Amino acid sequence: MSVSVDSSGRSATHTTNSYRSWSFDWTAPSSGSGTTSVEIAVLTANNQNGNNGDSWTSTSVSIPEIPPANSAPSATNVEINPNPNAGVGVDLVAQYTYSDPDGDPETGTEIRWHKNGALHSGFDGRTSIYASETSIGQKWKFEVRPYDGTDYGTLVMSPEVTIVDMDSDGDGVYDTEDAFPTDPNEDTDSDGDGVGDNADAFPTDATETSDQDSDGVGDNADVFPNDPNETTDSDEDGVGDNGDAFPNDATETTDTDGDGVGNNADAFPIDPNETTDTDGDGVGDNGDAFPTDATETVDTDADGVGDNADVFPTNASETVDTDGDGLGDNADEFPTNPAETKDTDVDGVGDNADVFPTDANETADSDSDGVGDNGDLYPLDPSESADSDGDGVGDNADVFPTDATETLDSDSD
Template sequence: MTRLAKPLSLLFAMMLLMTTPTVLADDTDGDGVDDANDDFPNDPCAHTDTDGDGLPDTVVSGCSSTVISGFTSFEEPNNGTKYYDYGDQGSDRYLWNNVNQSEVAYNSTGNELGFKLYYESTGGVGLTDGDWVGVVTYNGTVGNFTDGVKGYQLSDIDGITTFELDTVTANSLTFDIYLQDTGYETSGPEDYLIIRFVTATTSTDILNTTGQDIDQAYSAYLGVWTTTTVSLGGATGSLEVEFSSNSASETVYLDNIVFTATTTLTEDLDDDNDGWTDSDEADCGTDSIDATSVPTDTNGDGVCDALESDDTDGDGIANEHDDDDDNDGVDDVDDAFPLDASEWEDTDGDGIGNNADTDDDDDGHSDTEEADCASDPLDSSSTPLDSDGDALCDLLDPDDDNDGVADVADAFPHDSSEWTDTDSDGVGNNADTDDDDDGASDTQENDCGTDPLDSSSTPTDSDGDGICDGIDMDSDNDGVLDADDDFPDDECASLDTDDDSMPDSIIDGCNSRLIEDDDDDDDDWSDVMEANCDSDPLNAHSVPLDTDSDGTCDVDDYDDDDDGYEDAMDSFPLDASEWTDIDGDGTGDNADTDDDGDGWPDAVEEDCGSD
């Protein structure tokens, strides 16, 4: 936006203001005391400062608070008059009341921060009539201000303005900002906004639109009130708002600027600032919040007359001059009972000296008990250990955890659920699923019949199927149930017909410690021989026929009756007394009296010379 130059005039609301708190209430800090009567209206930890020295008479015990360390809500800075500055529109200067020019009336009391405005010319038109810089009540653009009925407006600067608040120390900053939704220029000249916090050595940007299109990069700020909160980390500095624009529609509004800080107040030891501490006045019977009420000290020794007449220990030295009033050997400054020779210490602050107190640290355990149980009777955090809660400390209790097992035999003397740790792995047997640490769970060992407390006793799993032999129906996984398996732990064999512990057969190629039985039925005939001799090798009653008992069955024997004649030439192969039957009458020649059946006995034929 450009204009023809004309006399400089500015509607400007004066920079210095002190006004009401951001929280518009009668008790800002919520401590129950109206702000009008509260010397610390922003701090709930205190409210009275009798002598006005900035130190509270009393501070709520243990209290610290986050307080408003500075704020402004722009509610009472001026009376609505116009401010005219007839200076050179091209000069840089602070805008404030000048001699021989109209002034803006303002309120300089209250709690709000003061502020000022600096104008920097860029050689253009400069500030002119109708350029708004200052506090306004007009809310046609923003709708309503966020706090009260006024806010601070910067618009149509035709240069650069820098709004600056008074210096403040704070942990955090909160402020409300409204950017009018319009077309901000990015060149010729550029419209920009910088909000920063400036200390003596640093300048930290909170918002900086330089080099960016406000309409795009900061669209979230346009046409709405936006609350911004920034951590300041206890820094001391001032808030600055630098703005450059050249159109009445290019406007920034500010409101409700609040700085907060965490504070811990220090209590005033002399509330009425009369030179006597509150504790001295209490001892001397005067009013600690009335500066006209002071103790009488005739000799000016700093000890009031009311205390000077006593000589507790009768040593001829008045108490006020005696370093040890009761002569108990402990100086008064270190003596909790400076007037009682029998007491000098009160560890628990209960008003009973340690010598008379049976529980010096007030931890619920008598000093005698603590001495017996090796805990510190002067330290409330040190108490006798009593694991089972039976009122007998562990040091004296033979069974600390009351599990029925004496500590000397208890691997876990302070754990009532455990007492044994067979494998010394730090896990008690009750919780340990493998008491002997042999790799087999206790449940598995109980099921399989092995000892869960003996690491050398482990379940056997012959077939490696994950089921121990004790409960495995087929321990060797050979397809024959253990009940029918003569060798239930050896997958290579299963039958022993003659019960001689040697298997009838071993599976070919199977690795076994067993030796195969070559006489399965134990009938003294090998299985091979019985197979050749047509007898049953699995039946002891089935044996090969061996007529001549020469160890070779008849099937394989060439001379079954061992008469010297091979069976093929022997008419009686199973009769050792016969081998020929010339007449074929079924009677061997040796027994036949007429070998050739010719009717003539052999003897007659021999006598007669016939054959």
């Protein structure tokens, strides 16, 4: 019998036609390749030395892979951390090394805890026991049975660990009594604020721990925690009450002139005598004779009229000079006539215009003869002023000034 295998090694052909059966050896694929399929084809011939009447028949055969037997996993280095003693307040952690000859991953491993020799199913499957679940004097251990999803390995028990009181920070106070078991500088927190009494500037005040400026007021309550001179800002203006001249007035902090009015509201912050300038003229109300009149500030003669408006600022009896003649209206008998100021004879004509300023009966002398027009019978004749005999001829021209019947003496007799 002869069998021909092709170069790929994937096909074998029976080459001896006188055999109805034949065989060959083959090597299965590597582990994990799965099921192998074999295709078989048979040519049925009628021995007529031709193809006529011959036929092919084929079939497929599946050869399943037979998996190797599973090897159980194992647990080694089984122990509790810490050991052999665990301080109270420390968690217990189960530790072990899992291994599997087949490389199978761990899944479903059983862990059980024993306390004081008794199994406690409430802790099954846990890899740690919290410190809050232990107490001083207890003895703990755990058992582990590794599992790879197919087989369990051998159950292994850890060494026993005893819970003991400890002084973790070495400060002489056991952890159970030490508020800060890992801080050698602290063991007490009297006010329960999380800061030890040694570091707490206010060990009995839970709201305070620090006083950066050492002013006796805690930083939380101190509005100015870095300023030893300040602790409070009553008006919340950013200036402490001690430095604030107006601690209850948020609009004021300083009173430079010490007049009781803050600089912001004080129109004259460096003048203690002034705070307000009602009329905005730059002169304070106290020093301003006219605090509501922006055009006036002084009344030198105290006549009620400001110096700016008073034509006679130093004369209390005068304020106006209507005619601008230099004499106030009160003293000027002709306040609207700049040419006159007096009327000595009170005749209604000013002295300057009155030819007879001291004679109330006369004001004019038209003919300039020295006799006023009222007393001059001939006001336009400078050579005459009287007519004693009333004859119409002036005394100077009348030869007989006292004889009304005569005026001339032609022959001078």
